[in-house]
Amino acid sequence: MTTLALTLRPLQAADCDRLLSWIDSEDALYQWSGTQSFTWPLDHGQLLRDLEVHAGGPRQLLAAIDDAGEMTGHVSVDVNRHHRFANIGRVAIAPDRRGGGLGTALMRATVQHGFDELGLHRLQLTVYTFNTAAIACYRGVGFVVEGLARDSTRGSTGYWDGLTMSLLEPDYRRPLALGEGVRIAGPRDADAVAGLLAEAGYPHGRDAAAARLLAWAAEAQAAVLVAEAGGAVTGCVAVCRLPCFERPGWSARVVSLAAGHSEVRDRLLEAATRWAEHRGAAGLKLSSPAGSGA
Numbered sequence: 650m651t652t653l654a655l656t657l658r659p660l661q662a663a664d665c666d667r668l669l670s671w672i673d674s675e676d677a678l679y680q681w682s683g684t685q686s687f688t689w690p691l692d693h694g695q696l697l698r699d700l701e702v703h704a705g706g707p708r709q710l711l712a713a714i715d716d717a718g719e720m721t722g723h724v725s726v727d728v729n730r731h732h733r734f735a736n737i738g739r740v741a742i743a744p745d746r747r748g749g750g751l752g753t754a755l756m757r758a759t760v761q762h763g764f765d766e767l768g769l770h771r772l773q774l775t776v777y778t779f780n781t782a783a784i785a786c787y788r789g790v791g792f793v794v795e796g797l798a799r800d801s802t803r804g805s806t807g808y809w810d811g812l813t814m815s816l817l818e819p820d821y822r823r824p825l826a827l828g829e830g831v832r833i834a835g836p837r838d839a840d841a842v843a844g845l846l847a848e849a850g851y852p853h854g855r856d857a858a859a860a861r862l863l864a865w866a867a868e869a870q871a872a873v874l875v876a877e878a879g880g881a882v883t884g885c886v887a888v889c890r891l892p893c894f895e896r897p898g899w900s901a902r903v904v905s906l907a908a909g910h911s912e913v914r915d916r917l918l919e920a921a922t923r924w925a926e927h928r929g930a931a932g933l934k935l936s937s938p939a940g941s942g943a
């Protein structure tokens with residue numbers, strides 16, 4: 650499998666028309682850039698002024714370029730050198746290029762830039778809770794959820810909640826290894842997860858499973874892991890960590906485990922243990938209704 654790669658370079662005035670064409674509504678503006686930078690309707694003048702204001706400053710505005718030399722994405726990296734962190738913002742992929750792995754490639758290039766080139770310790774960002782694709786991109790490169798900023802933006806459908814996520818340099822250098830054939834679940838797993846839960850006696854449609862996966866992706870203390878074989882999902886486990894009360898530290902609990910074969914169940918439990926240990930929790934407890942069910 651080839652890994653998609655994008656190259657970052659400074660955004661230029663000549664890129665602004667292309668960038669402008671990617672933002673086609675007030676909601677899209679907030680979703681892309683939050684509430685602080687621009688006003689709707691966005692126009693060329695605002696983008697050019699913003700470029701001038703940030704030239705040579707701590708906020709780097711970057712264009713992501715593909716193999717053919719086309720600007721395919723955009724991201725900003727707002728660096729605090731003293732505290733060695735950066736706020737990542739304005740993540741975008743050209744609308745006609747979305748859904749093919751470029752968002753994840755853009756984030757890979759961004760974290761590499763932040764840690765390897767800028768020598769930072771922490772990268773942080775905010776993403777709205779409904780933004781399935783963006784959350785999957787961030788989780789895919791190792792970001793974890795830290796918290797929820799409630800009602801932080803007023804969109805056309807009402808208030809939106811923001812998730813705060815971060816990635817620390819030691820976790821970038823030593824990423825969570827879940828084991829052979831196990832990975833964090835993403836939006837594309839909704840069908841398979843629905844099927845596994847239904848087989849385990851908990852009937853689920855695709856939409857219900859997708860909503861559950863999104864809700865769990867927004868949980869700071871939890872993860873859904875899936876096992877794969879030959880490109881097919883063969884099992885899933887939902888695990889969470891919780892603070893101990895009778896002693897210091899954290900423990901972890903399997904909330905749901907659905908898999909047809911004992912080998913897959915064992916692999917998922919091993920992966921859940923690794924996830925828990927990576928998050929500083931010891932002693933994985935099983936309390937799964939789907940438990941041995943499937």
Ligand SMILES: CC(C)(COP(=O)(O)OP(=O)(O)OC[C@H]1O[C@@H](n2cnc3c(N)ncnc32)[C@H](O)[C@@H]1OP(=O)(O)O)[C@@H](O)C(=O)NCCC(=O)NCCS
Nearest residue numbers: 740741742747748749750751752753776782783785835836
């Ligand atoms: C967020 C964004 C950058 C993602 O880019 P992308 O190229 O579509 O991302 P990828 O193709 O790498 O997909 C990442 C994940 O999202 C999933 N995904 C992509 N598009 C999706 C969609 N429309 N619905 C549900 N999931 C989707 C993919 O399946 C993938 O999940 P997986 O790793 O489990 O397979 C892009 O959608 C975008 O520019 N959105 C508008 C601006 C925005 O919201 N920016 C984020 C600000 S915080």
